[in-house]
Amino acid sequence: MSLDVVYTISSTATGGGRDGHVKSASGRLDLDTRPPKEMGGSGEGTNPEELFSAGYAACFLGAIHAVARGEKVAVPADTTVSVTVGFGKTDTGFGINAAIAASLPGLDQAAAEALVAKAHELCPYSNATRGNIDVDLTTSV
Structure with missing residues (x-):
């Protein structure tokens, strides 16, 4: 890359x-x-997981705004992204997973899901973790 x-x-x-x-x-x-x-x-x-969850949440929210700007979509002011990071043992050592919960109140569910999916493709944290850790993505309105 x-x-x-x-x-x-x-x-x-x-x-x-x-x-x-x-x-x-x-x-x-x-x-x-x-x-x-x-x-x-x-x-x-x-701890490292807390710092990672904070960085990922901020970065992902920024990606939502970037995608929305490009598509001329207004992001609701009360949009939030929460990232929950799990830590545990693996067969070879230790690992993490992540759950991203994006809330875009007031948007249509399908439009919000499309925006979040595109943000997941754009976000540097998502790109860094893709294929390396399990990431669960949910969107609510």
């Missing part, structure tokens, strides 16, 4: 990874990381 890079950002993890600290080069992200209670940790910091 050829990529014409227009932006780069770097983040650094220190300490014990899941039990440590992450900081972006810009300094806008500066967080302690802790395993969630479900994984035996304190749950008092963020």
